[in-house]
Amino acid sequence: MHKRQTILIVIVLALACVITAGYKFAAKWHASEGTTLPPSSCDPSVQECWISLPQGGRLRLSIEPRPIRPLQKLSLGVSMEGQSASMVAIDFDGVDMSMGYNRPVLSGSDGHFSGETILPVCITGKMKWKATVLISTEREQIAAPFHFEIAGQ
Numbered sequence: 445m446h447k448r449q450t451i452l453i454v455i456v457l458a459l460a461c462v463i464t465a466g467y468k469f470a471a472k473w474h475a476s477e478g479t480t481l482p483p484s485s486c487d488p489s490v491q492e493c494w495i496s497l498p499q500g501g502r503l504r505l506s507i508e509p510r511p512i513r514p515l516q517k518l519s520l521g522v523s524m525e526g527q528s529a530s531m532v533a534i535d536f537d538g539v540d541m542s543m544g545y546n547r548p549v550l551s552g553s554d555g556h557f558s559g560e561t562i563l564p565v566c567i568t569g570k571m572k573w574k575a576t577v578l579i580s581t582e583r584e585q586i587a588a589p590f591h592f593e594i595a596g597q
Contacts, residue, residue, distance in 0.1 A: 478585030488512075488575060489592035497586065501526020505534075505577055505590055512594045514565035520548065522577055524555045531580040532557040539572035539591060547578075563594070570595050 479498050486493035486505075489512040493505045506521035522532050536546040543564055550557035563573065572593050579586040 478587060480587040481589065483589045483591050486590065487592050488590050489594060493590055495588055497527055499527060499583060503577065503588060507575065512563070512592065514563050514594060516562065518561050518563065520550060520559045520561060522550055522557045527581055528555060529579045529581050533578045535576040535578055536561065536563060537574055539574050
């Protein structure tokens, strides 16, 4: 009887390992279903930015007021031409330092989405930021990063 219990424990542990590994690999596979574009050379802290999308069409990102400053309410705008999106969000994070979760989901339809956010202050002064526009379309997930720098308080 003791041998059967040992075999049962080994089988249960092996099954738990297989399930855990499958879960982790499934998350990686799911995350790779989208397209991540190279960072745009356009600086949204200086101007409105337009980029081409991989399946055709264009995307416009606007962050106002300019210049972008920390602890200031920012109006966010994303417009799309030639593609439609079911969901648009913008993930804000530091390029060299994680600044925590700041991903407002924008509201809108017909290719025009808007929202608001506030960027935290960096105590070291100037900071490089990345605003990644996350788009869900019928065909895929698209991540379009834009880099910019803002001064501290």
